[in-house]
Amino acid sequence: MNERPFDDAVDAALESARRAAGETTLPPALRARILAAAEPAAAPEPRGRLIDFVLRAAAVAATMAAVLLVMPNELAAAEFDPRPLLDFNDHIAASIAHRLPPLDLEASRIPQFAGDAALPLAGVAIALVVCGLIFLRRERGR
Amino acid sequence: MDDSALAVAAARGDHGALASLLDRHGGRVLAVATRIAGGDRTLAEDLSQDVWVHLLRALPKYDARRPFVPWLLQVTANLCRNRVRGERRRPSASLDALEEASGEFVAGKAPAPGERIEREEIARIVRAARDRLPESYRSILALRYEGDLSHEEIAEALRGLPIGTVKNRLHRAREALALELEKTLGRRQP
DSSP, X not given: OOSSTTHHHHHHHHHHHHHHHHHOOOOHHHHHHHHHHHSOOOOOOHHHHHHHHHHXXXXXXXXXXXXXXXXXXXXXXXXXXXXXXXXXXXXXXXHHHHHSOOOOTTTTOXXXXXXXXXXXXXXXXXXXXXXXXXXXXXXXHO | OOHHHHHHHHHTTOHHHHHHHHHHHHHHHHHHHHHHTTTOHHHHHHHHXXXXXXXXXXXXXXXXXXXXXXXXHHHHHHHHHHHHHHHTOOOSSHHHHHHHHHHHHHHHHOOOTXXXXXXXXXXXXXXXXXXXXXXXXXXXXXIIIISOOOHHHHHHHTTSOOHHHHHHHXXXXXXXXXXXXXXXXXXXXX
């Protein structure tokens, strides 16, 4: 006996849904749509693909050649005067050098890497890579 | 020809085999998608199309020793759940449909006390109530009832969910439906 008065009604409705789903047919329009979407796109023949690639490469090369031949070399230099920018850069460099305290190289020396720690670290790195590969493989398998 | 053989043939590019699979299982996929989509028929049809297109791409990875239908419904559930979660909206049918269904039931065809409640009306109300449930409940109910999968198959379809969790979630979903039905009809009936 169910606890709630409507449990039986819910069970009956769900069983009815199960039966109805088994009898459901796909609407013809949707069926046609799905089959059309699943139809593989017409792929070009290998020879056609090679010709297509050659033509595209030739077009790109021709465009680059045209740009290089037609564009005057002086154009970029004529329109851009870098002197103010270089002056400003020098000014910034000078002010930074003036205000920064001198570096104490002895105090900030980085400790030398111990050679005998390399093997365990390499082992850990390899284990991590293997774990990553296993994880990726499992994810792809799903 | 059984489903697995059709699936292998479809994976090799046999369009007729895919059409046969579609004829056999298209309705069930649509039914599952409709319930996961919260009763939104347009979305469910789009999802069905996506499922079959996706399936065609995934077929080369299909292991023919495994039963086909649970695998198909696993693909269906994952794709529908991802899309429905991505849309971040409540199902369109939901509350309005429930109110409408229960309103018609009580106003037009309310049974006298003790009279047997019409199953179809109850089914409509339950359907509307299902569409209001959270996505996790909708999915598990759809796989169990519209998909007709066992607990083990559902567990596998839902990315390795423990069977105990599947049973518990199904139980809670049915309880939520019963409570919803009780509230809806109890509130309306004198």
